[in-house]
Amino acid sequence: MTTPGSPVALRASDAERETVAARLRAAAAEGRLTLTESDERQTAAYSAGTRDELVPLTADLPEPRPDPPPRETPRGPMTANARRRFAAHAAVVAVLAGFLVTGWALGPAPFFWPMWPLFWLGVSLVVHHRRARRVPAVNPEGP
Template identity: 50%
Template sequence: MSNETWSGPKRLRTSDTEREQIAGTLRAAMTEGRLTLEEGEERLAAAYAAKFRDELGPLTADLPDAGRRAPVETPELRRGLARHATVVLSITAILTGLWILSGAHFFWPIIPLFFLFMGLARHARRGHWEPRYSYQHRVAPWNR
C-alpha cells in the first residue's frame, strides 16, 4: 500500500442521457450539412463510446453555439406555425361569435385571446413550440 490517500475520481462519468443528447446534436448537424456522413458517424461512435463527460465536449465544440442549438427552419416547423395560427384564429372567431351572441358591452374575449396570441408570437419567434420549463431540453453542463 502507498501512503497516498485516494481522493476519488478526477473525472466525472457520463450517463446514457448525456450521450443521447450529444448524439441528437450530432445527428442534427449531419442533417443540416454541417458534418459529413463520415465525420458524423465517427463522432457518433465516439459519443456512444465516451465514458467521461470531458470526452463529450470536444465532439460538438466546433458546431454553432458549441452544438447547443443551431437555428433551423424547415417546412415541418413552418407547417407547425401555420397549424398553430389556424387554431388561434379559429378560437378567435368562436370567442368573438360568442361575445356577439352574448350581447356583452365589454369585449371579454380579449383576455384569453391575449394569451393565445402571446403563445403564437413566441412560437413564431423561436420557430418551434417549446415549454418554458422543460427538463428535457436542458443544456448539458459541459456545453454551457
Template identity: 45%
Template sequence: METRIPHRLRAADTDRERVAALVQSAVTEGRLTLEETEERLGAVYAVKYTDELTALTADLPQPSPPRRRFTPHPALRVHAAFAVALSVIFLIRWATSDVPYFWPIAPMFWLAVSLAAHARLRGARERRAAAVPY
C-alpha cells in the first residue's frame, strides 16, 4: 500500500491538460525536441500528484497572463462623447465669431481634465471592486 504524504494533492485531468499544453507550446517555440516532448507528455499523463506536474515544466518559461482588453465604462463613454460634442460646439462658435484669441482652449482644457479625473476615479473603483473577494 502506498503511503500518502498529507501535503500532496492529486492531479486532475484539467491539471494534466494545462501542463500538456505548456509542453506542446514549448515544442512549437523550439524549446524542446520531439523526443523530449514525447517523453514529457507520457510523463504528464502518468503523474498522480500536482507537484510532479510542476517538475515537468520547471525548466520552461511560464506563459504570460493574457492581457485584459481595455473597455471603458459606459458612463465614461458618455462623458467623453459629451466633452467632444461640447468642444466641437465651442470650435464652431469660435470659428464663426470675430474674436481674435482662441477662447475655447480654457473650456476644452477643463473638459479634458474632468474626463481624465473621471477615468482615474473609475479605474480606482474598478480595481477596488476586483480586489474584494466574494
C-alpha cells in the first residue's frame, strides 16, 4: 500500500516487456551482448513488474535506429491522358496476345511458346501502369 505523496511505480505492460526483449535480441545479434547476458536480461524483462525494472536492462545500449520513412508516398489516380495511353497500350497487348495464341493453336509447336512474349507484354503493362502520370494524392493529414 502506498502512502499519499509517495511516487507510484507504474506497472509494465506485455507490449513494453516485449519491446525491451526485442531490443535485447537486436543487441545480441549486433554483438553488443553475449548470449548469456542477453538470456539473463530477457528473463528479467519478461519477469519485470514495473517500468522502473525495465529501464536498467537497456540503459547501456544505444538508442534503436528510427524506422526509415516509407519508400512510396500515396499516389492518386492516373490523369485522363495517362488513362487513354494505358488503354491504348492494353488494347495493343490484347491484339498481339490474340495473334500469338491463335498462331500457336494453328501451328505445329508442341509447347506453349507464346508464354515468353506474353510475359514481356504483361511486364510492359505493369511498368506502364506504375510509371503513368498521376493526379497528386490528397494528404488526409493536411500540409
